[in-house]
Amino acid sequence: AQTIHQWPVAEIKAVGSPLSLGCTIKGKSSPNLYWYWQATGGTLQQLFYSITVGQVESVVQLNLSASRPKDDQFILSTEKLLLSHSGFYLCAWSSNWGGAGEQYFGPGTRLTVL
Amino acid sequence: GDSVTQTEGLVTLTKGLPVMLNCTYQTTYSPFLFWYVQHLNEAPKLLLKSSTDNKRTEHQGFYATLHKSSSSFHLQKSSVQLSDSALYFCAYDSGYNKLTFGKGTVLLVSP
Numbered sequence: 001a002q003t004i005h006q007w008p009v010a011e012i013k014a015v016g017s018p019l020s021l022g023c024t025i026k027g028k029s030s031p032n033l034y035w036y037w038q039a040t041g042g043t044l045q046q047l048f049y050s051i052t053v054g055q056v057e058s059v060v061q062l063n064l065s066a067s068r069p070k071d072d073q074f075i076l077s078t079e080k081l082l083l084s085h086s087g088f089y090l091c092a093w094s095s096n097w098g099g100a101g102e103q104y105f106g107p108g109t110r111l112t113v114l
Numbered sequence: 115g116d117s118v119t120q121t122e123g124l125v126t127l128t129k130g131l132p133v134m135l136n137c138t139y140q141t142t143y144s145p146f147l148f149w150y151v152q153h154l155n156e157a158p159k160l161l162l163k164s165s166t167d168n169k170r171t172e173h174q175g176f177y178a179t180l181h182k183s184s185s186s187f188h189l190q191k192s193s194v195q196l197s198d199s200a201l202y203f204c205a206y207d208s209g210y211n212k213l214t215f216g217k218g219t220v221l222l223v224s225p
Contacts, residue, residue, distance in 0.1 A: 032211055044158065044203065044215045051211060059212070090157055094211075101146050101207030105157040 002027040004106035006091050012112045016080050021109050023074040023091030031093040033074040034103060035066055038088040050074060051096060086113045117141075120204050120216035127194050127223055135189040135219050137178075137204030145206040147180055147187040148213070152201040161202075162189070199223045 004025045013019060025031055035047040048066035050056045056066045063082060067075045074091055088110050092103040121136040139147065146165045150158040164171045164180040164187065171178055178189045187204060204216040 034211075041201065041218075041220070043217045044205075044213075046212060049211045057211075101213065102148055102160050102163055103213055104160065108157050 004093060006106040006109050008109060010110040013081050015083055015113055019078050019081050021076040021089055023106055025072050025093050028093060030071055030096050032096050034092040035076050036090040081113045083113050086111055118204050118206060118214055118216035121219045124220045129196055129223055129225055130193050132192050133194050135202055137187045139185050139206050141206060141208055143208060148205045149178060149189050150203040150205060158203060194223045196223050
């Protein structure tokens with residue numbers, strides 16, 4: 001069975017500080033990986049996706065960047081946090097073949113920027 | 115452009131009553147449709163999926179039928195429970211590795 005782990009569980013950071021969030025998936029070879037952002041009670045906004053190691057596509061510009069250094073790892077980062085970066089960050093995966101395009105989410109990281 | 119429209123905001127019901135959460139979509143594709151459920155402080159979980167016209171799909175007491183003629187995929191349950199209180203998202207696979215989500219509907223079930 002596939003498992004998806006995100007770290008850290010929660011972060012409180014100062015405006016202007018750097019950030020790095022991580023996501024690891026086990027039990028699935030060559031998954032498609034995604035980053036989402038969610039405001040409290042809000043919809044899910046896709047930020048990035050990656051279909052292979054070293055390749056990341058940006059969906060929206062929010063002064064964030066993403067990288068996929070390994071097949072099972074996806075990193076979200078920024079050098080300078082803004083207040084608007086506060087929210088719930090979710091990593092998700094989908095199969096790279098077959099399936100209906102459904103995505104499965106990790107437990108998320110709650111970020112508070114002060 | 116492509117979009118998903120859901121029942122707006124908050125739906126409040128008493129335990130045991132039926133519920134229907136509306137979802138309509140606009141897309142040029144022939145999409146897969148999904149319902150996700152997100153309980154408080156948890157990640158969204160896949161509840162239902164379908165791409166077959168006029169076929170009912172069911173899971174955990176919830177059901178939905180994709181009607182391509184009306185571009186709808188409404189979520190229903192015949193008798194809601196307290197544990198059904200959550201945020202519900204309708205979404206479709208718009209291709210190019212993208213799921214398009216609706217704004218979400220909060221279902222609040224009271225005793």
